[in-house]
Amino acid sequence: MILQRYYQPEIERMSYDEMKAIQDGRLSEQVAHVYKNVAYYRKLMDDKGVAPEDVKSTEDLRKLPFLTKDDLRDAYPYGLLAVPLHDAVRIQSTSGTTGRRVVAFYTQEDINLWSECCARAIVAAGGTSDDVVQVCYGYGLFTGGPGLDGGSHKVGSLTLPMSSGNTERQIQFMCDLETTILCCTPSYAAYIGETVDEMGARDKLKLKAGIFGAEAWSEEMRRGIEAKLGLKAHDIYGLTEISGPGVSFECCEQTGLHVNEDHFIAEIIDPATGEVLPYGEKGELVFTSITKKAFPLLRYRTRDICVLTRESCSCGRTLVKMSRLMGRTDDMLIIRGVNVFPSQIETVLISSGFQANYQLIVDRVNFSDTLEVRVELTPDMFSDTVRKLEDRGRELRDKLKSMLGLYAKVTLAEPKSIARSEGKAVRVIDKRKI
């Protein structure tokens, strides 16, 4: 029998009726706040003929218009800021590159609540003030590092703000400081596992739990990491637009993620029609943040596909559960935690003199994502010397690296060797089994 710990038991174990009452009150307050302070969303509501007074409870949620990533881009940078600038203390941003960036704002209290959400995740993974928490998510604009860092401070654990990279040093610290909880992307955890073996450091590890998220990972990958690092691996989900990690988190059951629904109301919709689907049905996840003040998004379409369930969980938490993510409605690839759009790669290819005859082959080798960019040479290029072609390949690889922040293998293919399509081109071959 595992001893259950909760960071905020009064909330995490609250009855459905009590939770609904909290959600109803916060939702109507939030809608009034947004209507008053965000001209962009006020117009969307006016266009839909809905007034703040029309939204009194979660049943009224569906009256509200959706927000999409396009709205966030339209309103960039300050169009959705709902507080005076002097109340906003921080931004975080997505890993997307030029033109795709989303900037989210926080008040001090928003950061406080976000840290509490992450603290719930750490405590659900067994964390206490006696633990040593090594945070190897990136720090900076990415929410991973700051989010888990804030949570670890709330719990009172000793926090190692490592950020990602320099794996041998990570492992050295892990051994010397006797890290017990590791926070990073699942692919980085797998890579750390391999390096631990190479360094012969396995026996020196004191890890008991991992909090891994920000990218899709399979159950097989989870078991592999658990075996390699000798820990229990917990999933954590979140997105910059809604705060960052800690929107939902996995308990000891490892059968889905509890949504922090006193802060974020989750809905599942049919991505094609926008119709709200009942619990148990697969669809696009939509979030409404009911406590954030600086950047409060109402009915934000995440494009993430999953299932919501409200069955009781043996951990004692009553918070609604979402399944592991089953994919995305758009074409955004997440490769080693970095968001990659095929269109960005196309831009690099075309600006380097290639034509749009290319394929992106994504795979997962030894639990780490790989990206191969296969691009056809133009007939002119094809007659270049081997030396020139090698230079061209190297140059392209470097440009992709600086655009995506990611290493991609470049394969230069013969002209006309990539199948043409009469309908939509199939550009992405994702061989990852997730």
Ligand code: DLL
């Ligand atoms: O990835 C926030 C985060 C940091 C979550 C650290 C967990 C741990 P973004 O960079 O804005 O934010 O990317 C958000 O990543 O819409 C999902 O598609 C994907 N994603 C996040 N967590 C998971 C997960 C952070 N546990 C996008 N499983 C989301 C699968 C995930 N995909």
